[in-house]
Amino acid sequence: MVVPGGTGRVAGTGASEGRGMATAPDRLDEAGRAEDQAHNDLLGLGIIIAAVLLFVANGSTVLADFVHSLMTGSRPREPMLGTALILNIALLLFGWRRYVDLTREVGQRREAEETAHKLAHTDPLTGCLNxxxxxxxxxxxxxxxxxxxxxxxxxxxxxxxxxxxxxxxxxxxxxxxxxxxxxxxxxxxxxxxxxxxxxxxxxxxxxxxxxxxxxxxxxxxxxxxxxxxxxxxxxxxxxxxxxxxxxxxxxxxxxxxxxxxxxxxxxxxxxxxxxxxxxxxxxxxxxxQNMESELRFRSELEREIREGVARGEFVPYYEKQIDLETGELTGFEMLARWRSPRHGLLSPEIFIPIAEEIGLISELSENLIRQALRDARDWDPTLTLSVNISPIQLRDPWFAQKLLKLLVEANFPPHRLDIEITETCLHENVGVVRTLITSLKNQGIRISLDDFGTGYSSLAQLRTLPFDQIKIDRFFVSNLGKNKDSATIVEAISSLGKGMDLPITAEGIESPEVLDELRKFGKFKGQGFLYGQPGDASEIRAMLADRQLLQQQAENQSGIPARTAIA
The missing domain is CATH 3.30.70.270 (Reverse transcriptase/Diguanylate cyclase domain)
Known part of the structure; x- marks a missing residue:
């Protein structure tokens, strides 16, 4: 949509400017034509005045002679004056025609000027000012x-x-x-x-x-x-x-x-x-007044995010996912962190919304996923990697192809990757989400419904969309034992998961008391600060090495090479 006076396009540039602006020879030609036109107008005005004066001076004599010749049948006494009268009449007709043409031309010019003024000062679609x-x-x-x-x-x-x-x-x-x-x-x-x-x-x-x-x-x-x-x-x-x-x-x-x-x-x-x-x-x-300083800080943050993406300052951190029944480590969820030279280590709540607004979220997310796939490639084959996807990325019709390309580049098995889609994405465009989920699942990728309980999904959507698991939002889990409503919601989601045969992961397990309350409602996988703070790639690798959960270690113990290629 082209909007006059908008910020997306500067009017009067490029080829349109060449057509809209006259060159120096063009302006000289126009000036010459205007001078000739003015000379002709003055000449015509002089002719009309002269014709009127001649008509006034000779009109009465000629008309009297003409009437007398008609009544007596004799020849006019002054034939030259009769000819002059006819010429005067012709000149008057010429002058009148010229006057009409000039009046029409002036009207057209005035109308064109008014139209140009309106176009220059109003929006053509709505009629508002621009x-x-x-x-x-x-x-x-x-x-x-x-x-x-x-x-x-x-x-x-x-x-x-x-x-x-x-x-x-x-x-x-x-x-x-x-x-x-x-x-x-x-x-x-x-x-x-x-x-x-x-x-x-x-x-x-x-x-x-x-x-x-x-x-x-x-x-x-x-x-x-x-x-x-x-x-x-x-x-x-x-x-x-x-x-x-x-x-x-x-x-x-x-x-x-x-x-x-x-x-x-x-x-x-x-x-x-x-x-x-x-x-x-x-x-x-x-x-x-404080909005001015906030805007300056926001502008600086936008610039630093753009520069940080180019410099690779955004890195993946990993949070453990535990089987609550056995206590075994089952995988990790990738969390974005920003190692800012100016602000230190920042959480995604600060930079993800800004990256979405300035159009950098896709590039930022793809860089993080690329790094995470390379890191997780060396983990034990039983460990999975969960990745959150922005709602903006789900609108990209090529997202599934981009993700598969990253898997091929990293030589990472698709069945070890779990894509988490927030519940609010279903409200935005269920059709697009369904197509994307189907495409990814056909490649062997697992799909989880994240932040369940905070959005708008219905039982019909859960039944028709092929999710592999549900993740309970951390707000409800962290308030177990403190809020009766949270316990009711967690119990309802647990019953729903059992009825639909969907595994459930609980986020936000931060204390033994919350863990004890959660176990009352069934079998879960869980994650939270109770099992340790998220760590970067080197910290996770060192921890897995201590537990003999790296790919090479698994091969040495079993004597069978671990599968790393995409099936």
């Missing part, structure tokens, strides 16, 4: 409001999950959502307000308000959120989007000239909108 004209419009509104003692609030709005809906249902459906959104916002904003589409699914609004009634803005934004969240029907489909809105007002802004203040308001509203998204989306947030 990015270029939003700033000056806010400047004018601030100046007007100050004369009456009022304030101006600027609102930045971004539609949540619009890109995903646009990709799934097509640009035509996306355009319909944008049109309905713009219409709904217009209907709610007070008279005299401003609305602009800045690009893609981002809108900006501005309105004048009474500083003694700031709560009116909060009510306005709540109505706006409710209106945008209403479903949009497009070709029989019901499309739903929500909006994250950031607010900034002149009453809280530093004093300054309107141009600087307008830019400041738009910038601060944008920061507040980002915070609204970060807080959970489908909500609004007022600008606060």
């Amino acid at each position: 990015r270029r004209s939003m700033g000056p419009a806010v400047e004018q509104m601030v100046s007007t409001a100050r004369t009456s003692g009022h304030e101006v609030v600027v609102m930045m709005m971004d539609l949540d999950n619009f890109k995903r809906s646009n990709d799934v249902h097509g640009h035509q459906a996306g355009d319909a959502v944008l049109l309905h959104t713009a219409d709904r916002i217009r209907a709610i904003l007070p008279a005299g307000s401003i609305i602009a589409r800045l690009g893609g699914d981002e809108f900006a609004c501005a309105a004048i308000f009474d500083p003694d009634h700031v709560e009116s803005i909060d009510r306005l934004i709540l109505r706006m959120n409710e209106a945008v969240a209403m479903p949009v029907r497009v070709d029989g489909l019901m499309l739903e989007v929500t909006a994250s809105i950031g607010l900034a007002a002149t009453s809280a802004a530093d004093a300054g000239a309107p141009p600087a203040l307008a830019d400041t308001l738009l910038h601060r509203a944008d920061l507040a909108m980002y915070q609204a998204k970060k807080a959970g989306r489908n909500r609004y947030c007022w600008f606060e």
Whole structure:
């Protein structure tokens, strides 16, 4: 979708700029034609004036002579004057025709200028102002409001999950959502307000308000959120989007000239909108001063993540998975860690959401999986490797092929790999997940449903999707013995696993008391800090060597080479 004034494309560059800008010879030709046109217009005007003067001077005499010749049948006494009269009439007709042509040309030029002005200052899809004209419009509104003692609030709005809906249902459906959104916002904003589409699914609004009634803005934004969240029907489909809105007002802004203040308001509203998204989306947030420093830290973190991926600073750590009945080690779950030169060792909760937002999660995850497969290749063949997959990766139609390529490169047996898919992924697109699961299972890879109990999966989905095991979310496990509801949920999931013949792994076992409570509900595999902190590749290798659980050691003890090739 091409959006005038958007951030994805700079208007007037490339080939279009060559067509839109005249060269020096072209401008000279145009100037020459304009000069000739002006000369012709002056000449025509002179001819018309002369014709009118001749007609006034000779018209009465010629007409009297002409009438007399008609009544008496004699020849005109002044034939030359008659000829002059006919010439005068012809010149007047010529002048009138030229006047009509000039009037039409001026009208066409005026219409073209108005069209060009509209295209330069409005969004062609929604009819809103565009990015270029939003700033000056806010400047004018601030100046007007100050004369009456009022304030101006600027609102930045971004539609949540619009890109995903646009990709799934097509640009035509996306355009319909944008049109309905713009219409709904217009209907709610007070008279005299401003609305602009800045690009893609981002809108900006501005309105004048009474500083003694700031709560009116909060009510306005709540109505706006409710209106945008209403479903949009497009070709029989019901499309739903929500909006994250950031607010900034002149009453809280530093004093300054309107141009600087307008830019400041738009910038601060944008920061507040980002915070609204970060807080959970489908909500609004007022600008606060600490958001500036948070944005700078966020920008620095994004840059460091990009550089860290290129330098290989992200490494896999491994958490033990234990059979709770026998106490035996069954495998490891790979956990991402960032060895940052500036911040030290960081957990995935800090960098994974940012990597997803800036589009680096696929590259980051593939690098970690590649390292983990090479590390796990030397483990005892009975040990498995579990890997978490981001919901963004599941939208990649080539993910299964990429994963199989990594397995071939590492010469790692597929049956030892366990891919963990979070329960919330099923709510996003069950069809895509089903295709991916089927493709991976056909290659011998095991599939687990992670964080079970926190999402939206149903019994029907568990029955139709070929999962190999269920993992109970650590929140419910770690609260066993403290929270009655957690015990009820764990017991229900245990019964479900038995009924569907699905093994269950419990995450978050951090104390002997939790382990004792968990054993009351059946047989599980488990993992948690009770069995040790996650370790890097060298630490895990040393631990496995002590337990005689490395590939070479297994071969030496049995005398039979361990299978490492992909079947």
